[in-house]
Amino acid sequence: LAAAISGRRQRRKSETLNRILAAAVQLFAERGYAETTVEDITEAADVGKGTFFNYFPTKDAVLLAVFENLRAEFAHYEDLIPKTRDVRSFLRKIVYDILNNPTRSQKLVRSILGKALMDPAVSQPFEAAMHQARHAVTSLLQRGQDLGQVRKDIPAAVLGRTFQQFIFGTQMLWAFSSNEDLYEWADVMLDIFWRGAAHRGKEQLVEEKQS
């Protein structure tokens, strides 16, 4: 019985946590991070301030939880890489998963990137998520080298870093644009990156001559 109660409690706790997180990210996306107060979040999540502070000592702690979720997502990708046969498709899947978030607004990208650039307390966990993401992409490109799909004259770690440069720059410039289609931008970015990073074998040359 005690275990059942404890399980139920745990479940309820995690539900509340997720409700607070979802409400917070939604507000960050609509108004920007700096423009959102803890009061706004507790109201939107329909919890008391005391409950909020049970989970998060500060508003910044919410952001850290967002970064931690992102980090965990990338750690999960790593498990799938050894079985991957088509590195290009997997790379596209990662990009689409990152972007495919209804709350990914220009305000959200601007305010969170801005905050990560300016505030050391936030930039550290942001960097942890970034490193995990880079590690996953590097493993994937290493796998691509092993499969003969990715060029080998540049180390996988450098290609992975470069890919991250491209995805960050894409989101940042898009955040300054007049509401353009982020997926279209991502597709061009992926096309150029892949053409630049792919292994060029004989077969590929023949294929291109034919087309």
Added chain:
Amino acid sequence: LAAAISGRRQRRKSETLNRILAAAVQLFAERGYAETTVEDITEAADVGKGTFFNYFPTKDAVLLAVFENLRAEFAHYEDLIPKTRDVRSFLRKIVYDILNNPTRSQKLVRSILGKALMDPAVSQPFEAAMHQARHAVTSLLQRGQDLGQVRKDIPAAVLGRTFQQFIFGTQMLWAFSSNEDLYEWADVMLDIFWRGAAHRGKEQLVEEKQS
């Protein structure tokens, strides 16, 4: 005589302006933008506060002047493009010119990008410089298409925007790194971009087969 005095005055004015600008950028690079005060700048430039405010109503106005200089630099590139024969080299020259600044520190990049992302008063002139830069790169890539050096299945404007995504992402990620070599990062970025954006003709295929 009046004209001579006026000429001398003009010269002295512009010298003072440049001294203030140089001192300010140097301080932004060392300490970050937010961490630099107007007092710091007047002291380093060895001018009175009154003189400073004759030129710049606020500290933000200094940043706007920096962006305006950058914008003018890119407008100048556009004049050189019609005579360009080697688009790849010109592209590399632009990147190196942007990066080749002794004050380009990680603190500078972080604090200025952060400020541009977060503060609407600064993001507008920042965007003006960005648009000029994108226009110059687009003209160059258009020239590359005319010369048969750049692929034509993606519009020059989209390639120009993508290039800008890559250069911004490169600087931003570098600003988070542990003092790595920005030029090395830029070289890989240029290699991947060019391979991804270059026209692939028959001769090129033959060349690659031979190598």
